[in-house]
Amino acid sequence: MRATIGAWLLLGLGLGLAPAAGTAAQAQGTPPPPVRYEVAFPDPAHHLARVTATWRGVPAGPLRVQMSRSSPGRYALHEFAKNVFDVQAVDGAGRALAVTRSDPYGWSVAGHDGTVRVTYSLYGDRGDGTYAQIDATHAHLNMPATLMWATGYDAAPVEVGFAPADPSWKIATQLIAVPGAPHRYRARDLQYLMDSPVELSDHMVREWKIGDQTMRIAAHHPGSAAQMDQLATQVQKLVPQHAALFGEWPRFDGGSYTFIADYVPQISGDGMEHRNSTIVTTPTPLGGDNAAQLGTISHEFIHAWNVERMRPAELEPFDFSRANATPSLWLAEGFTSYYGPLMLRRAGLSDVDAFLAEMSEQYDGILRSPARAFAGPQEASIRAPLADAATSIDPVAPQARISYYPYGAVVGMLLDLSIRQRFPTLTLDDYMRHLWRTFGRTETPYRPDDLRRALAQVTGDAAFADAFFARSIAGHELPDAAPLLAQAGLVARPANPGRAWIGAPKASAIAGGVVLAAAPAVGSPLYAAGADKGDRPVLLGDAAIATAADWEAALARLTPGARVPVRFVQRGRERQAVLTVATDPAVAIVRMETAGQTPTAAQRAFRERWLGR
Numbered sequence: 001m002r003a004t005i006g007a008w009l010l011l012g013l014g015l016g017l018a019p020a021a022g023t024a025a026q027a028q029g030t031p032p033p034p035v036r037y038e039v040a041f042p043d044p045a046h047h048l049a050r051v052t053a054t055w056r057g058v059p060a061g062p063l064r065v066q067m068s069r070s071s072p073g074r075y076a077l078h079e080f081a082k083n084v085f086d087v088q089a090v091d092g093a094g095r096a097l098a099v100t101r102s103d104p105y106g107w108s109v110a111g112h113d114g115t116v117r118v119t120y121s122l123y124g125d126r127g128d129g130t131y132a133q134i135d136a137t138h139a140h141l142n143m144p145a146t147l148m149w150a151t152g153y154d155a156a157p158v159e160v161g162f163a164p165a166d167p168s169w170k171i172a173t174q175l176i177a178v179p180g181a182p183h184r185y186r187a188r189d190l191q192y193l194m195d196s197p198v199e200l201s202d203h204m205v206r207e208w209k210i211g212d213q214t215m216r217i218a219a220h221h222p223g224s225a226a227q228m229d230q231l232a233t234q235v236q237k238l239v240p241q242h243a244a245l246f247g248e249w250p251r252f253d254g255g256s257y258t259f260i261a262d263y264v265p266q267i268s269g270d271g272m273e274h275r276n277s278t279i280v281t282t283p284t285p286l287g288g289d290n291a292a293q294l295g296t297i298s299h300e301f302i303h304a305w306n307v308e309r310m311r312p313a314e315l316e317p318f319d320f321s322r323a324n325a326t327p328s329l330w331l332a333e334g335f336t337s338y339y340g341p342l343m344l345r346r347a348g349l350s351d352v353d354a355f356l357a358e359m360s361e362q363y364d365g366i367l368r369s370p371a372r373a374f375a376g377p378q379e380a381s382i383r384a385p386l387a388d389a390a391t392s393i394d395p396v397a398p399q400a401r402i403s404y405y406p407y408g409a410v411v412g413m414l415l416d417l418s419i420r421q422r423f424p425t426l427t428l429d430d431y432m433r434h435l436w437r438t439f440g441r442t443e444t445p446y447r448p449d450d451l452r453r454a455l456a457q458v459t460g461d462a463a464f465a466d467a468f469f470a471r472s473i474a475g476h477e478l479p480d481a482a483p484l485l486a487q488a489g490l491v492a493r494p495a496n497p498g499r500a501w502i503g504a505p506k507a508s509a510i511a512g513g514v515v516l517a518a519a520p521a522v523g524s525p526l527y528a529a530g531a532d533k534g535d536r537p538v539l540l541g542d543a544a545i546a547t548a549a550d551w552e553a554a555l556a557r558l559t560p561g562a563r564v565p566v567r568f569v570q571r572g573r574e575r576q577a578v579l580t581v582a583t584d585p586a587v588a589i590v591r592m593e594t595a596g597q598t599p600t601a602a603q604r605a606f607r608e609r610w611l612g613r
Contacts, residue, residue, distance in 0.1 A: 032156035033057040035190070037147055039448040041138075041165035047125040047134045054117045055150050056092075065115045066106030068144035069319040072195050073307075075165055076390035077323050080145045080190035081105045083132075086121040105321070115409045122146060129197075129272025129279045130389060135353050138201030138220055139165065140262055142272075142279075143194045144320060158187040168202040173259045174253075174277040192253075194273050194320065199260045205233035210249055214256040215239065219286070223264035227286040234294055234349060235259065239301055241343045245429055246305045246436045252276045255271045257304065259297060271296035275305030295358075296348060299340035306432070307332045310440030313447045323385035327448050330377030332474065334408005336430070337362070338416075345611050350612050352591065355489070355496035359413055360588045362406035364495065367478070367587060371402035375410055376476040378448065380404040394535075398522050411472055417484035418468070420610065423459050427610075434458045448473075485589060486605040489599025495588035500558035500581045502526045507537065514548050516568075528575035529566050538574075539567035 010039060033056040040050045055063060066082035066491075087107055089097040092115030099118075100108045109116050124132030124145065133140040139162075162171060162183045175185035175196045177559075187193035206370035217232050239291040243249045253276050261280040269292075278300040286290040293395040326332070341358045344350040366372060375383070381404045416428035434454055439446045452473075456465035471477040481492055504525020507514040519533040520526035531537075537545045541564040543554040558564065560583040567576040591607075592599045599607070 011096050022460075024404065024602040025236040032153060034157045034159055035150070035153055037158070037160045038163070038347055039160065040163040041134060041139055041143075041145070042137050044134050044139065044165045044310075049122040049124065049139065049146070050119065051122055052117060052119045053146065053148050053150075054115065055153060055156075056115050058114050058116050058150075060548070062100075062108040063108040063112065064102070064106055064108055065118055065148045066118075066321075067106055067148055070195070070318075070320055070323055071130050071142060071144040072318060075329075075384040075388045076146070076386070078130060078389070080131075080599070082451050083145070084120050084148075085123070087118065088120070089116060090119045091115055091117070109483075116150075118148060120148070127264075127267040128281050130270070130271035133267070135495070136165070137264065137266075138169070138199065138203075138262070140267075140281075141198045141200075141221075143198070147193070154190050156189065158190060158193045160185050160187070160193070162198070162200060164200050164201070168201060168203075169200045170218075171198060171200050172203060172205070172258060173198040174256075174274060176254055176256060192275075197274060197277065197279050197540055199262065199279075201262075204228045205260075208232075208236055210243075212238075212255065213249065213252055216256065217259045217261060219259075219261040219263060221261070223263070223286045231286055231290050231293060234290060235297060237542055238294065238298060238343060238347045238349060241346045242301050242305070244346075245302075245339065245343070245432060246440070247433045248436075248441075250304050250309055250440075251302075252283065261293070263293065267569050271300045273300045273308060275304075275308050277518060277531055278303070280566075289349075291350070293353075294344060295340060298343045299336055302336045302339050302343070305436055305440055309443050310435055311443070311445050313445035316445040325382050325385050327378040327381045328446070328451065329381035329384055330408035330411060330453060334404050334406070334410075335412040335428075337405045337409035338412035339432075342611070344459075352485070352595075352607070355611060356589050356591070358410070359591075360410045363413075363481070363492070363589060364587045366406050366410045368521075368585060369402050370399045372407075372476050372478075374476070375402055377404060377473050380407050398519065404602050407563070410478065414472075414479045414481060414484060415468065417487060418479055418611075419459065420486060420606070421487055422464065423461075426459060431455060431458045433596075456478075474572055481589075487541065487603065488610055489592045489603030490589055490607070491592055491595050491597070492587050492589050493585065493595055495586035496584040499559065499584040500555070500560050500562075501584035502555070502558065502579060502581055504551075504555055505533070507545075507548045509548055510536070513538070513546055514551055522572060525579040526566070527580055529579045530570070530575055531566070531568055532570065534571075536569040537566070538569060539565060541565065541575075 036054045038052040042050050067084055069077050069079055071078060081104060081118055089099050091097055091113045093113060094216045097109050097111050102108045124134045124576055127133030127140045130142055132142055132145045173196055178184040178186055187196060199220060201220040203218045204217045205216060207214055207216040216236060219228055232535050258277040260277055261279060263282055263285055263294050265283050267281045267283055269282045278557035280296050282292050310330040312326035315324055318324055341355050345355040384404060419426050419428055452465055452469040456462040485492060503526045505516050505518035508517040513536050515534050515536050520531050537551060540554040545551050558581045561572060562581045563578055565578050
């Protein structure tokens with residue numbers, strides 16, 4: 001997921017922070033003095049960095065410096081200040097300055113001579129697209145999690161110097177290298193800096209050309225050069241499909257695009273797009289078909305068009321001081337989740353069944369989600385700050401928990417099939433290319449109604465566009481999948497025909513028995529019986545439950561239609577009920593051939609046009 005921000009003629013970023021007081025140079029209409037950062041790693045084994053930031057031309061009065069509370073591509077709050085400590089400041093003459101903690105997110109520095117140099121320690125041990133991870137093998141830095149910024153210096157050019165902890169470490173980033181100055185980089189302004197992750201490690205690099213632009217992969221991994229070559233070959237085969245989807249390549253700032261990858265055991269699985277780079281992290285090593293890596297790479301590279309340059313207006317400008325939200329993530333992220341696996345299929349890096357398996361999982365989850373009754377894709381998008389890697393102590397109601405990723409992916413697939421059915425010469429690709437030409441190529445932010453009008457323009461049918469958006473974007477009604485899938489010789493059928501189901505979660509062992517590890521599925525027989533997460537089952541059918549194995553065995557003996565007693569202890573009180581066992585409602589999308597049917601030549605041809613290479 002995953003986005004940058006926008007201020008834009010040059011970048012896809014815009015720090016939505018109104019400068020409270022500009023520098024003296026800004027007041028005179030001249031370029032502000034550069035902001036300089038120095039990042040060192042005095043104790044990588046304990047995940048520590050020491051950062052120094054220098055601001056010059058500071059007007060009289062306190063300078064406010066702070067850590068970000070949100071990050072490009074994430075919509076929830078992350079409170080990066082929590083990992084900053086030992087904050088000190090001096091002026092241009094080296095005199096110590098008073099540092100006041102004005103709020104949880106920032107500090108004020110007063111009494112300076114026009115120069116403020118702040119030094120602080122940073123702890124980081126979460127390796128993904130949002131945070132920072134520092135250890136003896138690498139420094140994986142997301143800038144909002146790493147660098148302070150100062151009010152009034154949004155437009156100041158930036159220079160960053162790194163002191164690698166190991167002489168073998170190289171640097172991978174979309175920042176611009178300073179000629180003749182090893183380990184030093186520039187950004188035009190704070191916004192581009194905050195959108196530019198950095199990986200310092202002994203990584204492998206592979207490069208190739210697309211026209212006059214350079215593509216590269218920089219991968220930190222413990223495997224062989226041959227495995228790296230294989231991944232690079234696969235990506236070279238994949239990414240032209242993305243350009244074909246949108247009709248052209250983006251113009252990358254600096255003439256290059258970098259996939260920055262960590263495939264190491266201590267990393268957390270994630271992907272995060274940026275304007276001219278992508279972070280890909282997974283503990284899964286290179287090897288085999290690289291499915292885990294390629295799926296993330298395919299998704300994130302679509303964002304070079306969809307989100308990085310073709311952006312929702314609500315994210316313009318992006319505000320690092322608060323949560324950011326837009327009602328259009330169903331397209332920005334959801335359609336990307338549809339096209340990610342589709343690009344793999346079109347590149348010949350997966351087969352039809354692999355694509356259908358991925359879409360089946362998303363379709364089944366959305367089809368059966370209890371939250372869909374209360375939220376369409378727009379509503380699910382708006383809820384992103386409450387769901388997108390947001391953390392909380394209290395549990396979230398299942399009726400309020402639905403992800404715009406699979407929701408948008410399912411809507412995208414069904415819209416694609418609806419367009420192909422109703423307008424035989426058109427596809428969803430035509431819609432995406434129209435959006436790119438209208439909003440992405442010109443970097444003109446769009447609003448929700450722009451998306452509806454664009455569908456009307458592409459199809460020439462405003463009634464179709466209006467109805468689709470009313471029912472399936474603002475509303476929560478999914479198009480009827482059966483006739484749409486049938487065009488391609490596909491069917492949606494029970495995933496586990498004949499299997500008994502009561503909506504039961506796994507059980508976890510506790511002293512003296514087991515407890516339900518999660519809440520039963522909403523609307524399931526066990527849910528109707530009143531059971532909930534943390535309850536201790538003691539009887540199911542005629543079987544006493546004392547262990548997790550007892551619970552699994554009792555579930556395995558159930559048959560659809562049977563009426564069986566259940567007894568459980570809920571918060572100190574024993575409860576019992578009789579439930580009727582259902583048939584597993586899970587749905588899978590499969591080829592007719594798999595279902596024992598024979599598709600027609602027309603259905604096969606449709607499938608090939610849609611899913612073929």
